[in-house]
Amino acid sequence: MSSAELGTGHFRQSMNWLHTWAGLVLGWLLYFMFLTGTLGYFDEEIDRWMKPEIVAVAPTLSHVELVSLGETYLKTHAEGASEWWVGLPTSRDTSLSVSWKTAIDPDTQEGGAWVTQYLDTATGEASDARDTGGGQTLYRMHYALHYMPAVIAYVITSLAAFFMLMALITGIVIHRRIFTDLFTFRPGKRQRSWLDMHNIMSVLPLPFHLMITYSGLVFLMFTTMPGVVQSQYADNSEFFAAVFSEPSHEAAGQSAASLGMGELAAIAGQHWDDVVFAHVGIKHPGDQNAVAEVYKAGFDDILDAPILRINAVSGEILDESKPDRGPAAGVYEVLVHLHEGLFANTGLRWLYFLSGMLGTGMIATGMILWTSKRRQRLGKRGIAGRGLVFVEKLNAGAIAGLLVAVAVYFWANRLLPLDLDGRAAREVDALFIALGLCLFYPLMRTVQRAWIELLGLAAVLFALLPVLNALTTSHNLASSIGNQDWIMASMDFSFVCTGLILAYAAIRLWRRQHQSKPAIKSVNRERGERSKSHNASGDSSYDPSRDTSEVTS
Amino acid sequence: MAAVFRKMYSSPAMSVTSRVIAALLGGYVLATAAGIAVAAWLPGEKHNGVIAGMLLTFTFWAGAVIWCFATRTAVRAWLGLLLVSGLLVAISAARGWIA
Incomplete structure (x- = not known):
């Protein structure tokens, strides 16, 4: 590797060297991460295509009716489960689904697995949906890769993301005419054309590239930067409890008749003034301490929408707002949400997709540019x-x-x-x-x-x-x-x-x-x-x- | 011995390798030290300081990498990292002495 640009004391030349090599070394992996990650912005839509047996829900049914339909299925097929959930159709997902967490056997410690079924609203029975990884598996690969333990993958993808960050920062440094180049495209000029394309794909969505790269690093920082936590906490779990804990409701072990899930959904509907729900669940169904949780479809701007918790026996509303965990945790949450883009509506989602594709193109043209420059130099x-x-x-x-x-x-x-x-x-x-x-x-x-x-x-x-x-x-x-x-x-x-x-x-x-x-x-x-x-x-x-x-x- | 070492170390390949290791490993250590310093000194709840420190680690790491490749020699790259890391550790330790 040529290192003539290093040690000359010329800052821009050194950064040019760094840009070239930081971009090339993990470029193919970054291309893989950008492409599969970008497809992930349509993960639910891909899921729908890959599960053709799912019957789209008739728009005439109300939330309460759908939840009751789900509950009927759960009562007959998921007796004794520790959690019941009904997934309602949203703008991105037209299916009605039920999931449950199987009870853990106290003797063998077996169980605790999640099972999901899609329901046909005409019959109330499960559609025989094919076993598929769907869009979720495709999107998971962009940070968890495949065929390896997740922790190892997180370290590899974080390292690649850090190389990306360096390529972006050095790219900005070596770019003298960052604004002019935005409007420069010289087609049919070989290496120049590749350079112009690389510039356009990099500079136009630069805020997106920086955001997605930095937030990607932040996403996995609990795995990649453990030293900071260890310096302040003797026990890591103490830290994670402070950051991630949700109010927990233990089962009482005594059975009690609880309200129907449809009734609980109706209570939430009254409380929230007929907002659209995405999920209605009940923890410890049939127990005296059964608690219903209701999730809104969508976000409160970019932050998590509050979750409504209802005492499933009495129908009393327990709590609504999310615990405030402080400003830094707030920044973390915003960065993570910016990365996932789950709050985005259809238009913004397409913009996410387009920006991601431009990022993928930026990497691809950068890799081609590396070779065309060397061909030219020959x-x-x-x-x-x-x-x-x-x-x-x-x-x-x-x-x-x-x-x-x-x-x-x-x-x-x-x-x-x-x-x-x-x-x-x-x-x-x-x-x-x-x-x-x-x-x-x-x-x-x-x-x-x-x-x-x-x-x-x-x-x-x-x-x-x-x-x-x-x-x-x-x-x-x-x-x-x-x-x-x-x-x-x-x-x-x-x-x-x-x-x-x-x-x-x-x-x-x-x-x-x-x-x-x-x-x-x-x-x-x-x-x-x-x-x-x-x-x-x-x-x-x-x-x-x-x-x-x-x-x- | 010193002459042999100097000759080996002044080769371009050796210099690049040394800078790369400094940037990746040295930079990571510096970034962790910076995150710890932020976590130690930021007022407010402890977990909040830790998150703030972690959020900033990547910025410090990026700065360290730029330093490693911008400076004239690989030896200077290492010395700079050691100096700043040592300083950051001292800053974190000072928190313990005061409190």
């Missing part, structure tokens, strides 16, 4: 070293390959047998097998061919998802629109759009390759023909494997 005489070719191939395999892999995850959801053992886990396996194959694929192709073919494959896979959906389920674009199942319809529509965008990228690359002669089949041949191809490559394109000519500015 000039006429140069032969690409192993490191450069390796990064070029890995770029194609990782950047285009992850798009293929995510599409394969959706395909696996529809194609794996419904009764397959550990089906949800196999879906994720399919994603990573696809990613692994895509990483190897460029080794057998030239870099530019690998880009075209992998992007083309991703385009086809995404564009055909609605067709697959229509063939394997009772849902298709027309029926979804007819049933007013807007989430299912939007997902199918978004898949087609994604496919078209990727197809455009693939076709553009393909055209450029065929406009510029002679086509070069392999890196080895390229070395021999470099002088010839240089003269011929007077086209106005950059292509990662063959950019040998100097930039004209």
Whole structure:
């Protein structure tokens, strides 16, 4: 690694070096984190697509009726559970669900697991929803990765986020004309064009990038910065009790007749003046100390909405507001909520998604820029070293390959047998097998061919998802629109759009390759023909494997 | 011996490696020391000071990394980290002596 820029005493040059290497070293992991995390802004919508058996709730039913419906199911199927919950339909989730926490056997200590079922409101019975990781698993990967203990993943993803933070800070330092560059795009100028694109994708949503990176670090700080807690507390659990504790209500062990969940929901409805609920639950159902908890759908601006606690036996309201844990805890809460964006309405959610995609693009263009700069520096005489070719191939395999892999995850959801053992886990396996194959694929192709073919494959896979959906389920674009199942319809529509965008990228690359002669089949041949191809490559394109000519500015 | 050490240490690769270790490990230690100093001195509830300290650790760490790569030599990078970390530990310890 060249270190000529270090130790010169020129601040900007040193920061340029740091920007280059902090960005490259964990760049592929960051790309993975940004892409899967950005998809997470639509986790519930993806869930809906991946659970096609769920029946959308008829809008004619009231909250109280829905909660009562859920309770009826829980009474027959979850007797003795320590908690009952009914999940009500919201703007992002049109399903009615019930969950319960199974009782813990005092002898064997077994139990305590959560079970969730989706109900068909017409019959009151559970829909036989397929076993799938859904959008939740996809979004969890952006910080918990996969195939490893969570704590190790947190350390790895935090380190990557810290590298991202350094790349952002140094990026700002080395940027002389940060405002002008926002309006600068010089297409068809090879490395300059990549630089301009990198700048636009970085600078325009810079506040988002800084926020999402810093809040990501803050999210996991209890794992990554344990020294600060240990310095002030002999026992860590004392600290976590002060920060995270909720009022707890123990079971009395004596049974008592409690109000119905529908009645409790009605009490909450009166108290809150008919606000929309997301969850109604009851802890220790049937016990003398049974407590109902009611969660609003949505937030109080960016802060958590208060939770209403009701004595389930008497119907008396116990408490409503959240405990105030002090200003620093408040800052923590705001940062975490900014990161999750759960408070965002549809418009803001799309802005989150767009910003996240620009961040993903910033990382991808940064990685490509690293290679194109080195190609440019090689000039006429140069032969690409192993490191450069390796990064070029890995770029194609990782950047285009992850798009293929995510599409394969959706395909696996529809194609794996419904009764397959550990089906949800196999879906994720399919994603990573696809990613692994895509990483190897460029080794057998030239870099530019690998880009075209992998992007083309991703385009086809995404564009055909609605067709697959229509063939394997009772849902298709027309029926979804007819049933007013807007989430299912939007997902199918978004898949087609994604496919078209990727197809455009693939076709553009393909055209450029065929406009510029002679086509070069392999890196080895390229070395021999470099002088010839240089003269011929007077086209106005950059292509990662063959950019040998100097930039004209 | 000193000459051998100096020669080895003045090689660019060695300098970069040394700076990277300083930035990551040294920077992390400095950031933790800074978080502890904030937690020790911030008035109000104890858990609140701890959270404030943790929130700021990443800012201090980032500052330390910039220092490690901006300064002229790797040795200076380490010395700077040691100096500031020592200072931060002293500040935290002073809290204990006063109280």
